[in-house]
Amino acid sequence: MKLYETTIIYDPGLEETKINDEVERVTQPIAQAGGEVIEVQRWGKRKLAYNIRKRRDGTYIHVKHKSPATLIAEMDRRFRLNEGVLRHLTVLAVKESPRAAEDAAKAADGLAAPGVESPRMAD
Amino acid sequence: MARDGESRSFRRKFCKLCFDKVERIDYKDDRRLSRFITDRGKIVPRRISGTCARHQSQITEAVKRARILALLPFTSDQYR
Numbered sequence: 375m376k377l378y379e380t381t382i383i384y385d386p387g388l389e390e391t392k393i394n395d396e397v398e399r400v401t402q403p404i405a406q407a408g409g410e411v412i413e414v415q416r417w418g419k420r421k422l423a424y425n426i427r428k429r430r431d432g433t434y435i436h437v438k439h440k441s442p443a444t445l446i447a448e449m450d451r452r453f454r455l456n457e458g459v460l461r462h463l464t465v466l467a468v469k470e471s472p473r474a475a476e477d478a479a480k481a482a483d484g485l486a487a488p489g490v491e492s493p494r495m496a497d
Numbered sequence: 498m499a500r501d502g503e504s505r506s507f508r509r510k511f512c513k514l515c516f517d518k519v520e521r522i523d524y525k526d527d528r529r530l531s532r533f534i535t536d537r538g539k540i541v542p543r544r545i546s547g548t549c550a551r552h553q554s555q556i557t558e559a560v561k562r563a564r565i566l567a568l569l570p571f572t573s574d575q576y577r
Contacts (some may be wrong), residue, residue: 381566424567424572461567468521
């Protein structure tokens, strides 16, 4: 099994509880398929660089996980059917060297602060 | 410090990412990446930014991914 990173942008109109359900719907199949959810990051509501389906913001969820390859295709299919998902991207995660991990931690500090404006807006 | 117009002042260009000892540039790090795109949203060529080949190819990949996630623009609004 390989290590993946999946980022999903949900409709900003979905409430907190709805988002939690959605996250559950992503993480549960991973565990069921024998994978492993390593980390779930909630970036919160962020401004989009361009409008997607007429939305200006999106609620970002970032999941690091180990999954069988077949599940990735299935996840992709489900995201595309899900109306609440504005955008999604799954990429292979790079194995982190200690230095890269440090960099990522620094970047995540700016991003992962829950419920606050995006770091770019804070500039 | 002279930044992009080094050629005029005969200042040698250097890779800013090597200087910062960046191992791997991440597509989630939109603030860092935004330094390597023009105000139109285009990726700045190596010839201008002085980035080394290794980092430039990382930038290219990262910017493209960041665009998909709407962290960076494909193009700037005002030119649309």
